[in-house]
Amino acid sequence: LTEKGYVDPAALDRIVEAYETRIGPHIGARVVAKAWTDLAFKRALLEDANKAVAVLGMPNRIGDHLVAIENTRATHNMVVCTLCSCYPWDVLGLLPIWYKSAPYRSRTVKDPRSVLADFGMTLPASTNIRVWDSTAETRFMVLPMRPEGTDGWDDEKLAALVTRDSMIGTGFPKRPGELNQ
Amino acid sequence: MNGIHDMGGTDGFGKVEPEANEPTFHGAGCGWGRVGGGQGLAPGRGAESR
Numbered sequence: 096l097t098e099k100g101y102v103d104p105a106a107l108d109r110i111v112e113a114y115e116t117r118i119g120p121h122i123g124a125r126v127v128a129k130a131w132t133d134l135a136f137k138r139a140l141l142e143d144a145n146k147a148v149a150v151l152g153m154p155n156r157i158g159d160h161l162v163a164i165e166n167t168r169a170t171h172n173m174v175v176c177t178l179c180s181c182y183p184w185d186v187l188g189l190l191p192i193w194y195k196s197a198p199y200r201s202r203t204v205k206d207p208r209s210v211l212a213d214f215g216m217t218l219p220a221s222t223n224i225r226v227w228d229s230t231a232e233t234r235f236m237v238l239p240m241r242p243e244g245t246d247g248w249d250d251e252k253l254a255a256l257v258t259r260d261s262m263i264g265t266g267f268p269k270r271p272g273e274l275n276q
Numbered sequence: 277m278n279g280i281h282d283m284g285g286t287d288g289f290g291k292v293e294p295e296a297n298e299p300t301f302h303g304a305g306c307g308w309g310r311v312g313g314g315q316g317l318a319p320g321r322g323a324e325s326r
Contacts, residue, residue, distance in 0.1 A: 096315070102315065102318070106318070107311070107314035107315060107318060108314065110314055110317050110318055111301070111310050111313060111314040111317070114300070114313075114317060115300050115301075175284075177282060177283050177284030177285075178281050178282060178283075179281065189300060189301075189313070191294070191295070191298055192295060192298065192302065193292050193293060193294050193295065196289075196292065196293070197283055197286075197289040198289040198290050198291055198292045198293075199292045200283040200284065201283040201284065201285065201286040201287070201289045202289070202292070203284075204284040204285055205284070205285045210292055213291050213292040213293070213294065214292070214294055228284065260294075265294075
């Protein structure tokens with residue numbers, strides 16, 4: 096591709112570098128932390144995530160429709176792409192290998208609780224699990240529940256609790272005591 | 277319904293294996309992850325290269 100002039104290796108290097116250094120789940124974590132502290136932002140995020148994220152100065156590079164879905168005690172959300180590996184790159188960065196693996200894609204829609212068990216995660220039987228199947232046009236990020244014991248924390252401190260997996264639905268945010276782990 | 281792309285609900289693929297401390301790109305030795313990943317990322321992401 097390079098010999099034929101279709102690809103400029105320097106341009107590819109800069110794209111790769113952007114995903115290694117600048118674009119990652121810390122962006123989504125900022126979005127989640129703001130939603131935890133700013134009710135008006137949370138409402139805006141759940142209503143139109145593209146618009147709300149853009150207000151924070153985060154561009155939408157792919158042009159896809161981003162949907163944020165809120166976890167509650169009654170409902171836990173999980174994101175998958177059964178067809179391939181559609182993922183909210185702009186807010187979560189590069190996707191983990193397991194997200195595009197056959198076991199995750201095949202089982203999440205059929206038996207999500209057993210998939211969560213593979214991540215060491217157990218939910219109460221009374222919590223419903225809702226699975227969101229992504230497409231190239233519509234991608235999802237989970238708004239996890241704010242951990243207890245974080246009253247009065249500012250956005251920056253809260254963002255440090257937000258893990259990538261908690262925004263896919265395959266993990267919980269860190270608890271305050273786990274902050275340095 | 278089982279198909280090579282539409283994997284939803286297909287049986288027999290086993291457990292999901294989350295990876296602790298996964299690298300940004302795999303294949304650190306020969307760099308295939310960076311090269312292949314960069315080409316996959318390129319469409320629609322010209323803004324990053326400027």
